[in-house]
Amino acid sequence: MQTNSFAPLIVILGLGVAVTAACGLGYPGVKAADSECLNDYQGSGLLNTESSDWRDLAEAAELKYRLPAKSIEALIHNESGGRSNAISYVKGKPCAYGLTQMTPGTARRYGLLTKADLLNPVKNVDAGAHHYKDLLEANRQQAIAHTYSDYNAGSAAPKDKKGIAIYRETQAYVMRNLAYINRAQ
Secondary structure (H helix, E strand, O other): OOOOOOOOEEEEEOOOEEEEEOOOOOOOOOOHHHOOEEEEOOOOOOOOOOOOHHHHHHHHHHHHHOOOHHHHHHHHHHHHOOOOOOEEEEOOEEEEEOOOOEOHHHHHOOOOOOHHHHHOHHHHHHHHHHHHHHHHHHHHHHHHHHHHHHHHHOOOOOEOOOOOEOOHHHHHHHHHHHHHHHHHO
């Protein structure tokens, strides 16, 4: 079996749903051609998985954005393997950079305008944590609705395309709870 100089890329979506695309060789049943994404870990690396430096950055993000540090640590670990100089490629072109694998388009929204900004560990983790928080807030209502639905009807109840139990009683229950939360804020 060939050794692998690439790492698996795990993209965290919304509230922790993971989509995995193994990149490179060395993973059972996966060939480099199976994935468009390849992570380049060449260079000396400013930080690595053995370093606690990025954990300190995750703890700073925890305080600033009120996120569990472990959530940011998981993001860093699975996006870049803890390497601040990680660059991912799609069809031969760089597309995501740094510890949190920010794309330039997304990074611009958080003030990262240059490749140097994207590869700066402090700026990258701050922007990645801010983006993660924004995604959590965007998905918050949906997650809360799903939780109320499962609480009322049981998690095995048949769901509609929005993920809410099909029962009218449960749908009304979810709406009442969401309305109450929104009034309370």
